[in-house]
Amino acid sequence: MLATGTVASTELLADPRVDAIALPVAPSAPDETDLQPRAGTADAAARYGLDLAEAAERGRLTGAAGEAYTLQLPRPIGRGADLPWAGLPSRVVLVGVGSGTPDELRRAGAALARATRGLDRVVTSIGSEGGPGAPRAVRALVEGYLLAAYATPTSATVAPATAARQRPAQELVLLGRHGARVATALEEAVRDATATWLVRDLANTPSSTKNPAWLADQAARLAKQAGLAVQVRGPRELAAEGFGGILAVGSGSASTPRLVTVDYTPSGDAPARGRRHVVVVGKGITYDTGGLSIKPREAMVPMKTDMAGAAVALATVLGAAAAGSQHRVTAVLPLAENHFGGSSYRPGDVLRMYGGRTVEIANTDAEGRLVLADALAWADAELDPDVLIDVATLTGAASLGLGRQHAALYSADSRVVAALEAAAQESGEAVWHMPLVEDYQPAVRSNVADLRHVPIDGSQFGGGSITAALFLRDFVGRRVWAHLDIAGPARSASDKHEVTEGATGYGARLLLRYLAALR
Numbered sequence: 001m002l003a004t005g006t007v008a009s010t011e012l013l014a015d016p017r018v019d020a021i022a023l024p025v026a027p028s029a030p031d032e033t034d035l036q037p038r039a040g041t042a043d044a045a046a047r048y049g050l051d052l053a054e055a056a057e058r059g060r061l062t063g064a065a066g067e068a069y070t071l072q073l074p075r076p077i078g079r080g081a082d083l084p085w086a087g088l089p090s091r092v093v094l095v096g097v098g099s100g101t102p103d104e105l106r107r108a109g110a111a112l113a114r115a116t117r118g119l120d121r122v123v124t125s126i127g128s129e130g131g132p133g134a135p136r137a138v139r140a141l142v143e144g145y146l147l148a149a150y151a152t153p154t155s156a157t158v159a160p161a162t163a164a165r166q167r168p169a170q171e172l173v174l175l176g177r178h179g180a181r182v183a184t185a186l187e188e189a190v191r192d193a194t195a196t197w198l199v200r201d202l203a204n205t206p207s208s209t210k211n212p213a214w215l216a217d218q219a220a221r222l223a224k225q226a227g228l229a230v231q232v233r234g235p236r237e238l239a240a241e242g243f244g245g246i247l248a249v250g251s252g253s254a255s256t257p258r259l260v261t262v263d264y265t266p267s268g269d270a271p272a273r274g275r276r277h278v279v280v281v282g283k284g285i286t287y288d289t290g291g292l293s294i295k296p297r298e299a300m301v302p303m304k305t306d307m308a309g310a311a312v313a314l315a316t317v318l319g320a321a322a323a324g325s326q327h328r329v330t331a332v333l334p335l336a337e338n339h340f341g342g343s344s345y346r347p348g349d350v351l352r353m354y355g356g357r358t359v360e361i362a363n364t365d366a367e368g369r370l371v372l373a374d375a376l377a378w379a380d381a382e383l384d385p386d387v388l389i390d391v392a393t394l395t396g397a398a399s400l401g402l403g404r405q406h407a408a409l410y411s412a413d414s415r416v417v418a419a420l421e422a423a424a425q426e427s428g429e430a431v432w433h434m435p436l437v438e439d440y441q442p443a444v445r446s447n448v449a450d451l452r453h454v455p456i457d458g459s460q461f462g463g464g465s466i467t468a469a470l471f472l473r474d475f476v477g478r479r480v481w482a483h484l485d486i487a488g489p490a491r492s493a494s495d496k497h498e499v500t501e502g503a504t505g506y507g508a509r510l511l512l513r514y515l516a517a518l519r
Helices: 041-048 052-058 102-115 134-149 180-204 212-225 235-241 244-252 308-323 368-382 396-402 414-427 438-444 464-473 508-517
Strands: 002-004 020-026 068-072 091-096 121-124 171-174 229-233 258-264 277-282 284-288 328-338 350-352 358-360 387-392 406-410 430-434 480-485
Touching: 020 041, 020 052, 020 102, 041 052, 052 068, 052 091, 068 102, 091 102, 102 134, 134 171, 134 180, 180 212, 180 308, 180 508, 212 229, 212 258, 212 284, 212 308, 212 328, 229 235, 235 244, 244 328, 244 350, 244 368, 258 308, 258 368, 277 308, 277 368, 284 308, 284 368, 308 328, 308 387, 308 508, 328 368, 368 387, 368 464, 396 406, 396 464, 406 414, 406 464, 414 430, 414 480, 414 508, 430 464, 438 464, 464 480
Parallel strands: 002 171, 020 091, 020 121, 121 171, 277 328, 277 387, 284 328, 387 480, 406 430
Antiparallel strands: 068 091, 229 258, 258 328, 350 358, 406 480
16 A cells, blocks of 8 residues: 655656645745745646645645645646646645644644545655654654544444455555665554554444454454464353452343453564563453443443453554564453343442452442453463553543543553653653542542442542542552553544544554563
8 A cells, every 4th residue: 555655756747547646835934925845845846837835825725734735737638738737647735744743744644645535546755855854754644644544444244454454545655765764664654553443443343243252252363363372261261260340340231251361472583681571451341331320321322432442452462463572462351341231230239359359339330440450450460561551441530631632641650651651752642641649549448348449429539530540550569550541532523633533543553652662
């Protein structure tokens, strides 16, 4: 789908297979009114014989990142109609690139994808300036392009992450003579965007298809295709090993719960020095009615995406394997459907979690932290991770406090916080470090069990995202741990830049960037 160009723009433009050329423009310089052309724009304007500044003004472009204007040129008719652009692509797309930062180029790539959707072959000079910043520029541009090119599968029976679903059929050719570093950046962009596509495919799949067994089957299939070790625990194994939280949450549904582990271990010839074992636990609630503490109808509508954390964990381990990461990565997916029925767990129940800790239930709609607690306790006891990370669409409080663009990041380890913040900056998937307020700890204490999983009604503490993180912390032992509450950025009500309506896939690129930089 993607290719790096090795020819001059004037040569490639004469290729009849090219449907459009995309050219970058930037905001006007101080004290000037005309937009600034970027690499290739002036040459293309001369070749076409067009005043692109006038076209940009007609399209009301400001040069800001994410703007796009398509100039549709007429074809010559009859003999003697010798137009300057005869034999050249009839579509010229002017794309705003702002000041050219990675975030802005990601937006430019997204605008280009939407402006050229449905075409077969597009060439662009965006990102062809060269120099030491070229790899980052190309990676950001291509990531934005691929992420915005995503389309939700129209059939509930479409299996995710097949070859046909990994990327659009359209070919994007990047003009310029690019070296090995840019080629590597291009591969990284495709790999990370593919991981995001997988998360979106899984999270957008209707829950009439996507029950815990189906999602476990998808994880096992993809893991085996990648040559990774996979284990699936069903209700019998979960009961025998004491996973009281996962079993309770799934008890009201006809679809029984699962616990899936997918493990990537670097090959024997990979350097062992500096190797870490990173375990990613993802909340996998395939649908959430709230249980007996039932949700309002409107709140149930997006709940097919409540397993986005599990999809992120799966995409992360698959992406790490595809990248040949030097680190061992294990994904742990606790999967359940939170329904209601005669066997549902109840407010007031006391559950015995994996490892023996007891939890008093106050609200069955706070089920995510229960399945995570089981999985975190098991990972701590059995996997011996150097870093333990959980990802979950956990609390409405996180999205109320931070909106839809930032995930809430909790960790007491300054190195992990700094590394995840750096990965967020590089990937464009923003995080905000939140405090683990020790004074709020009594909010999750119980008089009848070791812990209460949510504060009692009318609690003086508030801070629902914080108290959820404090509850989870009790299950990670002494591990280096980070909690990502992605309730805000995991879903979107509309397309915006590289984000698409529905499941956004947030988190996969963040964690893959984190792993790539981990030393």
